[in-house]
Amino acid sequence: MHAGSLAENLTQFESMALNGRLNLADGHARQDLTMGQQRIVESLPELWAEATKRPAQEIEREAQRAYFELLGQHSAPDRVLSCYSSSVAMEILARSVATVTGSVALIHPTFDNIPDILRGVGLALKPVEEGALHRGEVDPELLRSVGCVFVTTPNNPTGRVVSEACLRRLAAQCAEHDVVLTLDTSFRGFDPSAHYDHYAVLRESGCRWVVIEDTGKLWPSLELKVGWLVSSENAGLPLATIHSDILLGVSPLVLLLVRRLAEDAAAGGLADLHALIGTNRAKLRQVLGDVPDVSFPDEESVTSVERVHIGQRSALDVWSALSDDEVYVLPCQKFHWADPDQGRHWVRVALARPTAAVEAAAWKFRAALVDGR
């Protein structure tokens, strides 16, 4: 039996990697600080003093504005609930949705804590295949049978982005069927094609909507992050009440940190980050590129994770061989929450790491793939 067969979900696989030598498992940002980011870290004692002196609400609004503006979300409303993380936002969303409906249409595949949290609060799930979604073929019959449609964009692990035209069509369909449209945009920072103003499109549609934004994927900020739960006035969900059951507010120090990191990103840091991810992706593809039956089908993806198709090899076998060597990646079965078999020949590699770590892991990965033919 593989140790991997003991893991109940992707996060438990990630957890095994936390103390490993080469952790390319989780999608958290673990690259080195840039010079600009290092200066912000050096200023933490001053940010602390600032946080004790200024009104919490003001600090919160500034952080939101800096982050939303950085990613092109100029029409984002003021009705934003700050959470400790996007998964806490997800939990609050799920509990809220469960008060108004029993079933949700959910993109397939996607990171498994989304279906697990939705199911955990008692919701029944119906898969929406990613391909069909992007072709604009969401079945009206499906929409009549659910109270909420949940879409991750850019998706994790595929990196696929819902285009403006596609979002417009989907939002119109949701408005027509009075279904809440929820977007998880946690990875959008990596992909400029996800920087069009989603809030303008959602507002125009008149549909009921919720968006989960996440500062946690971009910067190596040691898990100091914010998940934002943004919603339309007509959402009709008890988000604010359930939020207040779980927290009074996130740390003003974290909000000041996020604001500074967003400002640094706007001043060039985001382009540097995109370049780093591009370098790491190219390195991985280059090292593995000539291994027989290995391919990178997510050609357009620019997010901080990369799926590798490993031919007829088993993802769990490869995972196991690599973990013996203290190199950690994710086997993809559990992303395919409605049909795990679809993921059995795929591995996800995290790229938000120092380039040297990605390169070292890529060579070990290559050896495991060559041995595992």
Next chain:
Amino acid sequence: MHAGSLAENLTQFESMALNGRLNLADGHARQDLTMGQQRIVESLPELWAEATKRPAQEIEREAQRAYFELLGQHSAPDRVLSCYSSSVAMEILARSVATVTGSVALIHPTFDNIPDILRGVGLALKPVEEGALHRGEVDPELLRSVGCVFVTTPNNPTGRVVSEACLRRLAAQCAEHDVVLTLDTSFRGFDPSAHYDHYAVLRESGCRWVVIEDTGKLWPSLELKVGWLVSSENAGLPLATIHSDILLGVSPLVLLLVRRLAEDAAAGGLADLHALIGTNRAKLRQVLGDVPDVSFPDEESVTSVERVHIGQRSALDVWSALSDDEVYVLPCQKFHWADPDQGRHWVRVALARPTAAVEAAAWKFRAALVDGR
């Protein structure tokens, strides 16, 4: 209509206070940093560097050990899940409990996010009156009808502590009826009588148990805190799985900060904190002491909140008069989750504030009470 009648729960009352001039509403720590704590804040950039270099698990264990040792919990096990806050731990506990039972016996009164989270995941609640609990009179009939008993100790807002003898008796009853005993010990740092080794008592009893510990009430750490979800091997709850649905881990920077603050507390900081709370409590009692029909029935309480009985005055009227003056406290109805009327003549005042703030608010409070006779 009072603005206060718009608040659905105590956290929403606290939220209104966040930008107020004198916020004595929430039980978070908002006193000034001591010299020792200030030095720790100054060292944040070094702690950041340390967090990037050392294994996450090691940092986590050290923080737990430092905190548990500080508060006398020498028998605390290694089976501890770190959460962003005690309320996130509470949410995970509630979702876990809901998979094994439909009803919970809950201490009455207590802070309302506990009943709200338990009800929010579909659990039915049965009140256990605090007085009866402390007299050891928990009805066996009640224990036969629930899957879990939930007790806050020291309780919020009353400050009452479950004694070692009482815990031993209660744990034995829970073992006998195969009921999970859950303790929320978030306020224990303030009260040495809650520093006996709870884990030793729980283990000896053989009952199934969970404890929620919280670093968030003691130190003015800008909401950088940890909620710990500690459980017995035989708890029989899916705590680890649901925890992994919601988080991979808390920030190692926060864990290092908690460790340093715990070490500083052990070296004298905790005694200083107790002295500050004592001074603030004495100040409040002194300023209000001769107002007719005003009393402080929680005579033994040494936690960072104080209940004031305001005679026949209405807590909402007093709250309203004070909030017009930008002074915020909590009216106590919602603590009495099973019978709000019991709280209508009580107000809770937070004491973890600079003494000058408590004193200024006390004088305003006095004026409102004298006017409101």
